[in-house]
Amino acid sequence: MSRPTQLTIDLQALCENARTLKGLAGPRGTMAVVKADAYGHGAVACARALSDLVDGFAVAITEEAIALREAGIELPILVLQGPHSPEDAQVMSSAALWPAISSEHQIDWLEQLGARFDQVWVKCDTGMHRLGLMPHEITSARSRLTPHSVNDIVLMSHFADAEAPDSSLTERQLRRWVQVSDASSSGSFSNSAATAGQIETWESWMRLGYSLYGGSLVALPNGYSLKPVMQFESRIASVRWIDVGESVGYGGRWVAHRRSRIASIPAGYGDGYPRAARDGTPIGTQQGTALLAGKVSMDMVTADITDLPALEIGSPVTLWGDSPCIDEVAGYCDTIGYELCTRITQRTPRRFHRVTSDRD
Template sequence: MSRPLIADIDLGALRDNYRLARDRAPHSRALAVLKADAYGHGATQCALALADMAPAFAVASLEEAVALRDAGITQPIMLLEGFFDAAELPLIDAHRLWVAVHSDWQIDALLAYHPRQPIPTWLKLDSGMHRLGVAPEMFVARWQRLKAASTQVTALHLMTHFATADALDPTYFRRQMTCIETLRQRLEAPICLANSPATLAWPEAHGDWTRPGVMLYGSDPLEGANDASRALKPVMTLRSELIAVRELATGEVVGYGGRWKASRPSRIGVVACGYGDGYDRHAQDGTPVLVEGQRVPLAGKVSMDMLTVDLTDVPEADVGSRVVLWGEGLSVDEVARYCDTISYTLLTGLLPRVPRRYRNAEMM
């Protein structure tokens, strides 16, 4: 019998979440973000599941895009960070990719290259994230330069990224929107602004395109949930089983460092899952785990291949009992809070040794 840990990927839920993103911004096209192997879910399988729905996809690198092309994905694919070296441009041209550009050296390289056909290009504005992008006072000149290069560039769009679209306080978001709107009106530019939180919560940011990411995989990115974010469905359920049950007396400790100490006679269950699989080693005692659908607390430090839970209040649990680490019935967002992190790190951190099992592919 193989190790019982699997990541159960519900492609039907993925499609439902994409549909929600599309319905939330009915006058926009939704660019489905598949970077980081579709946030750990499997980029090829997720792209195929969305192939009849999404007009385009987005990834972080040329390698990610080429892997999708090799798998038969024909939709446009946007390189969200553009190219990292001018030597990538022939492959970008050959695979008919779209590029974001955020720096003068990229603009220079793009305009020095002679593609077989003009490359769809989105110019990134630094509207306040201060990570990538052209400063507002320099943006018009760069836009006009790209706009004039009709043999190299086509379908020019303005894009940017929000620093606080997930936050309850709208002050900084509105400051960014003011910057964006000033340039959009001046240039009459088509825009792509809305990430997952802006798609869910800020209709004024929807524009010509949205680019939903983590929401497609069922994680709520908002600091304060709304009706739309509460309707998201988990796509990944990380499942395992109990592989051992131990009886401990009051005062006995569990795991490395003896961090957890039994305050009463206790039953401890050992789950086949650990940080060697991508479960966060920083999970606190009390982090929720489902055993046969009942919540039990993590008890002790996570090990490389195992973690331990307190089964004292679930006497029927035994070896072979089903375990959910996150997913159906237990939000990955809640687990992430106990690990002092965010759902993105848990989902993208799931390691290759965990088998992905896909279901509802027949709905495609």
């Protein structure tokens, strides 16, 4: 490794988060969402680490599921987008995946193929208006799907606004969910925000993504906390003093109002650090928080370290992880931590901390 920029993925923290969330969830089954390479954390490593703790995995598309199967993952895998073609449905059936069905034409494909699955999930559009059958279509969809599902048909829906307290959209979705669900059958509604925010809903499965990785858009109940799984770290590569009135970086956005000491860190948007980061975005160091100064470039970020005199070339920095956490950094970039962790590029090496669980 020629430069010190890297991601450390703490699989122990991932497992602790899973235990914490299961503690919040009671008897519900846990579907760990590992799409988009486990939100940038490494799907195969995360799925292996979680295999004894969760009841299944969810991915967006078939290729993601096949990669997990090829890596030896045997737990159920739900494909959230369902089949995109009859051929896709055939692959799902051959790999023993669970399709999430959200349209009549997907049901047509299953009928044409005579495809059979251990479980089929049927998605109801309760108000997100992205995917899913409308509530009045669910009864007929369920009966058309019955021959294609050996064990269970699980009704699912997805919250559009679970992180907002007292959301009228959430209330509307919950009303429709109650109308369409039949308490004797299986259901899945909650994502991370609904689980962490303890939105009360009828369901047998929760689908957890972001919170497993230690991020949260809502405060957890007292006594519960999550640990960041991803540490995005580097070391200072260059330090210089600049005079009052001098600027830093492209376009001269940050201007020194006092004589200033500037550190350059070898990580930029080519590594996944967001170019949208504003001046003042926190960067963690062992001496305290340094503040981003100047536009992020492809391979570098620059920070004002005038008040942190002990920092020098080689001092470690945390771009996000324990401090600052990814949600805090995202706030300075007008985005959410979900986007930051999934946009880490291939150039950034990933190092996994192994799980030391009971079975090790």
